[in-house]
Structure formats: structure tokens, C-alpha cells
Amino acid sequence: MAQKFDPITLEILWRRLISIVDEADTTVARTAFSSLLRDAHDYTCMFTDRKGRELAQGSFATPGQSGAMALGIKNLVKDLPAESFGPGDIYITNDPWALAGHLNDVCVISPIFYKDDLTGWTACVFHHSDIGGRVSSDNHDVYEDGLFIPLVKLEEGGVLNQAVIDMIRWNVRTPEEVTGDIRSQIAANHVCAEKICQMLDEYGMHGLDDLADEIIGRTEKSMREAIFKVPDGIYKAEGIVEQMKGKDDVVIKAAVEVKNDSITVDLEGTSPQVDWGGNVVFNFTYAYVFMAMKSMFDPDIPNNDGCAAPIAMKAPEGSVVNCRFPAAVAARMQIGHFLTEIIYRAMAESLPERVLAGSGGTPATMNVFYGKRNDSSPWHSVIIRGGGMGASATNDGYYDYIFPANGANTPVEIFESDTPLIVEKRELIPDSAGPGKMKGGLGRSVVFRVPDDEYAPIPPVNLGIQSGRYQYPPEGLFGGKDSIKARFLINGEPGNPYGLSQVGPGDVVTMDAAGGGGFGDPLEREPELVENDVADGYVSIERAREDYGVVIDPETLTIDANASEKLRASLKK
Numbered sequence: 001m002a003q004k005f006d007p008i009t010l011e012i013l014w015r016r017l018i019s020i021v022d023e024a025d026t027t028v029a030r031t032a033f034s035s036l037l038r039d040a041h042d043y044t045c046m047f048t049d050r051k052g053r054e055l056a057q058g059s060f061a062t063p064g065q066s067g068a069m070a071l072g073i074k075n076l077v078k079d080l081p082a083e084s085f086g087p088g089d090i091y092i093t094n095d096p097w098a099l100a101g102h103l104n105d106v107c108v109i110s111p112i113f114y115k116d117d118l119t120g121w122t123a124c125v126f127h128h129s130d131i132g133g134r135v136s137s138d139n140h141d142v143y144e145d146g147l148f149i150p151l152v153k154l155e156e157g158g159v160l161n162q163a164v165i166d167m168i169r170w171n172v173r174t175p176e177e178v179t180g181d182i183r184s185q186i187a188a189n190h191v192c193a194e195k196i197c198q199m200l201d202e203y204g205m206h207g208l209d210d211l212a213d214e215i216i217g218r219t220e221k222s223m224r225e226a227i228f229k230v231p232d233g234i235y236k237a238e239g240i241v242e243q244m245k246g247k248d249d250v251v252i253k254a255a256v257e258v259k260n261d262s263i264t265v266d267l268e269g270t271s272p273q274v275d276w277g278g279n280v281v282f283n284f285t286y287a288y289v290f291m292a293m294k295s296m297f298d299p300d301i302p303n304n305d306g307c308a309a310p311i312a313m314k315a316p317e318g319s320v321v322n323c324r325f326p327a328a329v330a331a332r333m334q335i336g337h338f339l340t341e342i343i344y345r346a347m348a349e350s351l352p353e354r355v356l357a358g359s360g361g362t363p364a365t366m367n368v369f370y371g372k373r374n375d376s377s378p379w380h381s382v383i384i385r386g387g388g389m390g391a392s393a394t395n396d397g398y399y400d401y402i403f404p405a406n407g408a409n410t411p412v413e414i415f416e417s418d419t420p421l422i423v424e425k426r427e428l429i430p431d432s433a434g435p436g437k438m439k440g441g442l443g444r445s446v447v448f449r450v451p452d453d454e455y456a457p458i459p460p461v462n463l464g465i466q467s468g469r470y471q472y473p474p475e476g477l478f479g480g481k482d483s484i485k486a487r488f489l490i491n492g493e494p495g496n497p498y499g500l501s502q503v504g505p506g507d508v509v510t511m512d513a514a515g516g517g518g519f520g521d522p523l524e525r526e527p528e529l530v531e532n533d534v535a536d537g538y539v540s541i542e543r544a545r546e547d548y549g550v551v552i553d554p555e556t557l558t559i560d561a562n563a564s565e566k567l568r569a570s571l572k573k
Contacts, residue, residue, distance in 0.1 A: 002210045002213070003205065003206075003210040003211075004210075005210075005211065005214055009203075010211075010214060010215075013199070013203070013211055014215055014302070016199055017047075017055055017056040017196075017199075017211075017215075018056050018059065018302055020047075020056070020191075020192055020195040020196060020199070021045050021046060021047060021056045021057060021058045021059075021192060022058055022059050023191055023192075023195060024045045024058070024122070024124070024188040024189070024191045024192040024195075025043075025045045025058035025059070025060065025188070027184070027187050027188045027191045028043055028045065028124065028126075028184055028185075028187075028188050029041075031183070031184040031187055032126070032180075032181050032184045033176070033177045033180035033181050033184070034126075034128070034129045034177055034181050034382070035381065035383075035410055035414045035415070035418050036127060036129045036381075036382045036383070036384070036410070037126055037127070037181060037184070038414075039408065039410045039411060039414050040382075040383065040384050040407050040408045040409070040410050041060055041062075041407060041408045042062060042126075042127035042384060042407050043062070043065070043124060043125060043126045043127060044057060044058060044061040044062050044065035044066045044069060044124065044125050045057065045058045045061070045122075045123075045124040045188055045192065046058065046061065046066060046069055046070070046073075046122070046123055046124070047112070047120055047121060047122040047123070047192050047196065048073055048074070048077075048120055048121045048122075048123075048305075049119075049120050049121075049208050049209060049212035050118045050119055050120055050121070050207070050208070050209070051074070051077075051078075052073050052074035052075070052076070052077040052078060052121060053074060053212060053216060053304075053305040054069075054070040054073075054074075054303070054304050054305045055120070055208065055212055055215065055216075055304055055305070056302065056303075056304060057069075057070075057303050057304075060406070061303070061406070062405055062406050062407060063287055063288060063290075063291040063340075063404055063405065063406060064100060064101065064284055064287045064288060064333065064336065064337075064405060065100045065105060065125045065127075065287075066287070066303065067283070067284075067286060067287025067288070067290045067291060067308075068099055068100040068101060068281075068283035068284050068286070068287045069099060069100060069107065069123060069125055070287075070303075070305065070308060071282075071283045071286060071287075071308075072098050072099040072100070072107075072283050073099075073107075073109065073121060073123055074305075075098070076091075076093075076098060076099075076109065076151060077109075077121055082118070085111050085153075086111075086113070086157065087111075087113040087116070087157070087158075088155060088156070088157040088158035088159075089110070089111060089153060089155060089156055089157065090108060090109070090110045090153065090154045090155040090186060090189065091108070091109045091110070091151055091152065091153055091154060092106065092107070092108050092109075092149060092151075092152060092153075092154040092164065092182070093106075093107055093109075093149055093150060093151040093152070094106040094107065094131070094147075094148065094149045095148070095149070095150060095151065096142065096281050096329045096332075097281050097282075097283075097325060098151070098283075099125065099283065100125050100283065100284060100287075101280060101281045101283060101284030101329055101332045101336065102145065102277075102329045102330050102331075102332050103131045103133070103142070103145045103146045103147065103148060103329075103330065104127050104128050104129075104131045104146070104330070105125050105126070105127055105128075106125065106126055106128050106131070106149065106182070106185075107123055107124070107125045108123065108124055108126075108154065108182065108185035108186060108188075108189060109121060109122075109123040109189075110122050110123070110189040110190075110193060112192075112193045112196055112197070114196075114197050114200050114207060117206075117207065119196070119200070119207040119208050119209075120196065120208050122188075122189045122192040122193050122196075123189070124185050124188045124189060126181055126182075126184070126185055127382075128178055128181055129174070129177065129178075129368075129380055129381065129382040130172045130173050130174050130177065130178055130370075130380045131145075131146035131147050131171075131172060131178075132146040132147045132171040132172045132173070133145045133146025133147065133330070134146075134500075135330075135368045135370065135462065135464040135500065136277070136330075136464050136499045136500035137244075137276060137277045137278065137330065137331035137334065137464065137465065137466050137498050137499050138244060138276045138277065138498060138499040138500070139276065139277045139328040139330055140275055140276070140328055141326045141327065141328050142325065142326045142327065142328055142329060143326060144328060145277065145328055145329065145330040146171070146330070147167075147168065147171040147172070149164075149168070152164055154182075154186070155186070165179055165182070168182070173370060173378050173380050174378060174379070174380045177380070196208070215304060215306070216304055216305045216306040216309075217306065218306070219301055219302070219304050219305075219306030219307055220306035220307070220309040220310065221306075222298055222301050222306075223294075223297060223298045223301070223306065223307050223309070223310050224261035224262070224309075224310050225261070226297040226298045227258065227260075227261050227262065227263055227297055227310055228260060228261040230258050230297075230350055230351065231258070231350065232258055232259050232260065233257075233258055233350075234255050234256065234257045234258075235255070235256045235257075235258070235346045235347055235349070235350060236253075236254065236255045236256070236346055237253075237254055237342050237343075237345035237346035237348075238251060238252060238253040238254065238269075238342065239251075239252050239338055239341065239342040239345065240252075240472060241278075241334070241335050241338050241468070242468060242469075242470065242471040242472055243274065243276075243278075244276060244498040244499070245496075245498070247274070247276075248271075250270075250271045250274065250278070250320055250335055251269070251270060251271045252267065252270045252271070252320075252321065252335070252338060252339070252342055253267060253268065253269035253270050254266070254267055254339075254342050254343060254346050255267075255268070255346075256343065256346045256347060261310060262310045262311075262312070263293060263310060263311050263312070264311075264312045264313070264314065265289050265293075265311070265312070265313045265314070265343070266313075266314045267285070267313070267314065267315045267316065267319065267321050267322075268314065268316055270315070270316065270319045270320060270321050271319065271320050272318055272319055272320065273318055273319060273320050273323040273324065273327050274320055275328075276328060276331070276498075277328040277329060277330040277331035277332070277334075277466075278320065278331050278332060278334045278335040279320055279323035279327040279328060279329050279332060279335070280320060280321050280322070280323060280329070280332045280335050280336040281322070281323060281329060281332070282313075282315055282321075282322045284332055284336045285313070285315055285321040285322060285336060285339055286313050286315075287336075288336055288337060288338075288339035288340045288404060289311070289313055289339050289340075289343055290307070290308055290311055291339075291340050291404050292339070292340040292341075292343035292344055292347075292404075293311050293343065294307055295340075295354075296344075296347060296351055296354040296355065320335055321335070321336075321339070330466070331466040333363045333364060333366070333405065333466060334363050334466055334467065334468050335363075336363075337362045337363035337364060337404060337405060338362060338363065340362070340404040341356075341358055341359070341362050341390075341404075344356055345477075348477060348478070352393055352478065353392075353393045353394070355392070355477065356389070356390035356391070356392050356397070356403075356477075356516075356519075357390035357391050357392075357397070357434060357436070357440060357474065357475065357476050357477040357480050357516060357517030357518060357519045358390050358434075358473075358474030358475040358476070358477075358482075358483075358516065358517040359387065359388065359389045359390040359397070359401070359403045359404075359440075359441075359474055359516050359517070360386070360387020360388040360389070360432075360440075360441070360443045360469060360474050360483060360486070360513050360514030360515050360516050361385075361386035361387040361388070361389060361400075361401050361402045361403045361405070361513070362387075362403060362404065362468075362469075362474065363405075363466070363467065363468045363469075364384050364385065364386060364402045364405045364407060365384065365385040365386075365387075365465070365466070365467040365468075365486075365511065365513060366382060366383075366384050366385075366465070366466040366467070367382065367383050367384075367385070367463060367464070367465055367466075367511070368380075368381075368382050368462075368463070368464035368465075368466075369381045369382070369383075369419055369421065369461065369462070369463055370461075370462050371420075371457050371458065371459075371460065371461040371462055372457060372458040373420055373457050373458070374420075374454070374455060374456060374457060374458060376458065379418070379419055379420065379457070381415065381418040381419045383409075383410040383415055384402060384405070384407045384408075384409070384410070385400075385402070385409060385444070385446065385511070385513055386400050386401045386402035386403065386407070386409060386444070386513065387400065387401070387441070387443045387444065387469070387474075387486070387513035387514045387515060387516065388400065388401070388432060388433050388434075388440050388441030388442050388443045388474070388483060388513070388514065388515030388516035389401040389403050389440070389441040389516045390403075390434075390440055390441070390474060390477075390516040390517045390519070391434070391436050391438035391439055391440045391441075391476075391477075391480060391516060391517065391518050391519035391520075392438060392519055393438065393478075393519060393520070394438065395438060396433075396438050396439045396440070396441065397433065397434075397438075397439065397440040397441030397515075397516035397517075398441045398516075399428055399441045399442045399444075400428065400441065400442065400443070400444040400513070401441060401516075412426055420450075420451060420455060420456070420457040421448050421449070421450060421451070421461070422448060422449045422450075422451055423446065423447070423448045424447045424448060424449050424508070425445065425446070425447040426444065426445070426446045426447075427444065427445055428442040428443070428444055428445075428538070429442055429443045429444060429445050429484070429512060429515070430442070430537055430538060430539065430540055431484070431538075431539060431540050431543045432483060432484045432512075432514070432515035433483055433515040433516060433518070433538070433539075434473075434474065434475075434476045434480055434481045434482050434483035434515060434516060434517040434518035435476075435480070435481045435518045435522035435525075435543070435547035435548060436476055436477075436479070436480030436481060436517070436518020436519045436520050436521070436522050436525065437479075437480070437518075437519060437520030437521055437522065437524040437525050438480070438518065438519040438520055438525075439518055439525065439529075439533065439539075440474070440476070440480070440483050440515050440516030440517050440518050440519075441515060441516040442515050442538055443483065443484060443486070443512060443513040443514050443515040444512075444513050445510065445511070445512045445513075446510070446511045446512075447508060447509070447510045447511075448508070448509055449506075449507070449508045449509075450503055450504060450505050450506060450507045450508075450509075451505065452505035452506040456505040457505075459502075459503075459504035459505060460502035460503065460504055461502065461503050461504065461507075462500060462501075462502055463500070463501045463502070463503060463509065464499070464500050464501075465488065465496075465497050465498065465499070465501070467486065467488070467497055467498075468486070469485055469486040469513075469514040470485055470486050470487070470488065470497050471485070472485070473485045473514055473517075474514055474515065474516055474517040475517050476517040476518040476519065477517065477518075477519050477520075478519060478520050478521075479520055479521040479522075480517055480518030480519040480520055480521075480522070481517070481518045481522060481547065482517055482518075483514050483515030483516055483517055483518075484512075484514055484515055485514055486511075486512055486513055486514045487510065487511070487512040488509075488510070488511055488512075489509070489510040489511075490503060490507060490508075490509055490510075491507055491508055492508075492510075495509075522547050522548050522549075523548065523549050523568050523571055523572055525548055525550075527548075527550045527559050527561075527564055528559070530544050530548045530550040530552075530559075531550070531552065531557070531558065531559050534552050534557055535557050541554055545567065549564060549567045549568035549570075549571045549572075550564045550567075550568075551563035551564045551567055
């Protein structure tokens with residue numbers, strides 16, 4: 001007979017599950033070697049029931065990883081014969097088509113046994129800074145992207161498979177960091193499994209099945225009720241994503257069908273897969289489609305398998321959003337991150353209060369730096385950067401935000417300690433936000449220099465960039481204006497922002513991220529808000545006048561009310 005839970009006990013257990021994953025998450029922050037994990041938080045912890053249905057994920061999970069894992073782990077564990085694994089076993093894989101879309105996202109998966117019975121699975125995906133290969137967006141196939149690890153046992157009965165570790169060590173540039181991060185993943189899984197077994201003991205439960213059914217069922221019901229409130233119909237949008245210089249742009253088309261309490265997203269008509277690393281696998285595409293739907297319809301309920309149940313997706317095989325093996329996928333976020341924005345655009349007319357304008361952190365900018373120090377020792381570092389977030393109907397966009405990827409900006413002090421490079425400037429860019437009744441977030445400029453003294457690294461310093469917004473700026477919504485575009489300069493001259501660059505001692509690199517798009521007519525923005533923006537240095541006096549119709553006295557930095565009223569009346573005509 002299924003175990004029943006009263007509302008209070010259910011709430012306690014549900015929150016307990018989330019706190020367990022967050023404790024595993026904290027284990028990573030304390031034990032990981034790479035700053036991309038410790039500081040930028042580019043990883044996700046989660047666990048499932050024994051069928052592979054997601055039950056809980058870390059509160060700071062990244063949508064691309066968590067959404068892809070929710071699909072992928074279910075398929076992986078379904079195909080594992082029950083007699084092939086036991087207590088103390090751990091699996092590892094980075095198969096892009098099985099999980100999170102590129103080789104750097106390495107997943108460690110462990111079965112959870114309670115009193116000798118399988119009760120669930122725990123997993124964490126780390127974006128490893130180094131997975132070997134040719135570190136560039138312009139790779140032509142997955143073989144250039146790095147080391148491909150099929151699903152293999154990393155531990156059996158608690159005994160480490162040293163051959164797997166040795167294989168990984170000999171295919172990466174910084175083996176101590178990579179293997180240290182894998183040990184951090186193992187530790188996170190141990191914490192999750194141990195705490196779940198403790199909870200089952202405390203509450204006299206035989207397993208997670210009944211609790212999983214209750215949580216997933218309630219979540220699905222909540223999501224379907226939210227969808228049911230939207231009028232039935234097919235809502236369409238398309239977006240253009242820039243390609244490398246000399247190639248045709250990528251077109252993504254989306255038709256969102258709302259029918260009763262279900263949604264089907266059809267991406268038919270989207271461009272075919274490309275001959276560089278921007279290709280996206282089905283799981284990663286679904287992850288960012290799901291991200292948009294979840295944030296619009298039911299943002300507060302915790303993520304689990306029930307959230308995804310009402311949402312189906314169709315993506316043509318061989319397209320850039322459902323690429324075939326062995327397509328290059330290292331830079332899949334350069335296209336995949338746009339799915340959320342395009343879904344917002346499709347639903348904007350029916351849900352104007354729940355969408356955002358375009359964001360300068362879409363796609364997130366990932367910079368991969370590597371080379372040799374002056375003592376010939378190798379160094380390798382990855383940072384991710386955001387831009388201005390798009391504005392909404394009720395709020396200005398956040399400044400310098402990684403959206404929708406939900407990462408964190410690496411502190412300058414950490415970057416300088418990990419690399420021989422020197423950051424000369426990191427600052428918000430005035431006038432970079434899209435004007436609107438609600439203003440977009442500001443973009444950010446980062447300038448770093450390769451030292452040319454006795455501590456200079458051995459040239460060349462390699463810089464791989466995965467980014468975007470250099471050709472098309474983030475768009476505004478409902479009369480809001482576009483923001484500025486991104487820039488990439490080497491010694492003041494435009495560089496190649498889509499592949500691998502090399503710089504040497506004395507070279508200066510500038511990376512400007514785009515701002516966020518505005519929302520609503522700029523002439524409807526409260527003049528006092530414009531006055532504050534000018535006083536804070538976010539908007540210039542000139543742009544306040546031209547974009548917002550607000551005249552600011554240059555001496556007092558206060559509003560000239562009469563002049564502003566006349567100017568706005570003139571501009572509205």
C-alpha cells in the first residue's frame with residue numbers, strides 16, 4: 001500500500017530533499033579545484049527516484065545543465081540492467097547527446113541504495129575548464145572538441161577505476177585540476193546519498209517511490225493549472241543568431257501551441273546544423289525552452305519531473321537545435337541560450353507581464369585562456385561573463401547578469417591568481433542599456449593586459465571565445481529600444497570574437513558586453529528615474545534628452561521640468 005503524507009509532513013520532506021541537494025552543492029563549492037566551479041558556479045547537483053525521474057536540484061542550478069540532465073539521466077538509467085550495478089558503484093560520462101550538450105560538461109552518476117535496495121540516483125554535472133581538444137568555437141566536429149567519455153564505471157564497489165582516471169589525465173592540459181574536480185563530484189554524490197538514507201531512517205520510510213509520486217504529481221498539477229489560464233492558440237516567433245563572418249545567419253523558428261493544460265513547442269523551419277561549434281543537441285535545446293516556460297507559468301514551485309510533464313518539444317533532426325553526431329558542439333550556448341528569448345517573444349502578446357526584453361548575457365560570454373608561464377608550467381582558466389539583463393514590464397534590467405544561464409561573474413582577484421594576466425579595468429558602460437519605460441541593464445567592459453616584465457608568460461597566450469551580440473544587439477519589447485552591441489578589441493583594433501586568438505606580452509584585450517533591451521516607450525519613463533540614472537553615471541545628459549525627452553541641468557544634475565515637458569510633447573508627435 002502506498003504511503004500517504006499529511007500536508008505538513010509533505011512540506012517538511014519536500015524542503016528536506018532540496019536542502020540535501022544544496023548541501024551537496026555546498027560540498028562542491030568547498031572542494032572544487034577550478035574557479036569556474038568555485039566562483040562562477042558552473043555546475044548542477046540533482047537526484048532522482050529509482051526510475052530516473054528528477055526529484056530535486058540545487059537552488060543555484062544552471063538551466064542548461066539541469067534541464068538536460070532531467071531528460072538524460074532518465075534515459076541512461078533506464079538502459080542499465082539492474083544486475084550491472086550495486087552499492088559503491090559510480091558512473092561517469094560526458095556524451096553531449098546523452099546529457100548537457102558539450103564535452104566539457106562531465107556527469108558523475110551514482111545509484112543510491114537503502115538497505116540493499118535501489119531507491120534513487122544522484123548526479124552532478126561540472127563544466128570542466130579543460131577537456132583537451134582544440135579550444136575554439138570554429139571546430140568542425142566533436143573530435144576536435146576534446147575527450148569523449150562514454151558511460152563507464154568510475155568506481156565499482158567503492159574501488160576507483162584508475163584506468164579511467166589515467167585516460168582523462170593524459171588528454172587534458174591541467175590534469176591535477178581536472179582530476180581534483182572529479183573527486184569533488186564524487187564527494188557531492190556521497191553527501192547526497194548519505195543524507196537521503198538518513199532521512200529515510202528518521203521517518204521510517206522504505207524508499208522514495210511514494211514521496212516521489214506525491215511531489216511530482218502535485219508539481220505537474222500546479223503547472224497544468226497555470227497553463228490552463230492562457231488562451232488556447234499557436235503563438236509564433238523567430239530569431240536571428242549571428243554566425244561567423246562570411247556565413248549565413250542562423251534562423252530559429254518557434255511555434256508554441258497552448259492546448260488546454262499542455263504545451264507543444266515546434267521548432268520546424270529552424271536552420272540546419274552548422275559547420276562550427278554552435279550546434280545544439282536536443283536535450284540542451286529542451287532545457288532552455290523549458291526554462292522559458294517554467295519562468296513564465298510557475299516560477300515559484302521547485303523544479304522536478306512534474307514541471308516538465310506538460311511541455312513537449314519537436315525539433316527537426318539535423319537542425320541546429322537537434323544536431324546529429326559528430327557535429328561540433330563546444331560552443332552550443334552561442335545558439336542554445338537564445339531559445340529562452342525566442343519563446344518569450346512568442347508569448348509576449350499573451351503574457352506581457354511575464355517576459356523580458358533581450359539580454360546582453362544571452363549568450364553568456366565564455367573566455368578560455370591557456371598557455372605556459374615563464375617557468376614553462378601550463379596554465380588554463382575559464383571565465384564566464386554576463387551583460388545587461390533585459391527589462392520587464394515592472395523592473396529595469398539587472399546590470400551585468402548572466403541570463404538565462406544563471407552563472408556568476410568570476411572576481412578579478414581570482415582571475416589574476418589563476419593566470420599570469422592583469423586586469424586593468426572592469427566597469428559598467430554608460431549608455432549601454434536599451435532605453436524604455438523600464439530600462440535595460442548596463443553592459444560591462446573588461447580590459448586585461450598580458451604582462452611584458454620578468455613574469456610574462458611564454459607566448460602565445462591562447463584565447464578562445466564563445467560569445468555573441470557583435471552584429472545584432474539585444475532587442476527591446478513593446479516600444480523599448482535596443483541596447484548597444486558587444487565589442488572585442490586587441491590593442492584597440494577589432495579582433496575575431498568567434499574563434500581562437502593569440503596574444504603576447506604587452507598586448508591589451510578589451511571585451512565589452514552588450515546591455516539589455518528596454519521595455520515600453522522611453523518617453524513614459526518617470527523623469528525622476530532618468531534623473532537618478534544621470535546622477536549615478538548610467539545615462540549621459542545627452543542620451544537622457546534624446547532617448548527619454550528629459551532635460552537635465554548640467555550644473556545641478558536636476559530636471560528642468562518645463563523644458564522636459566515641451567521636449568516630450570514634441571518627441572511624441
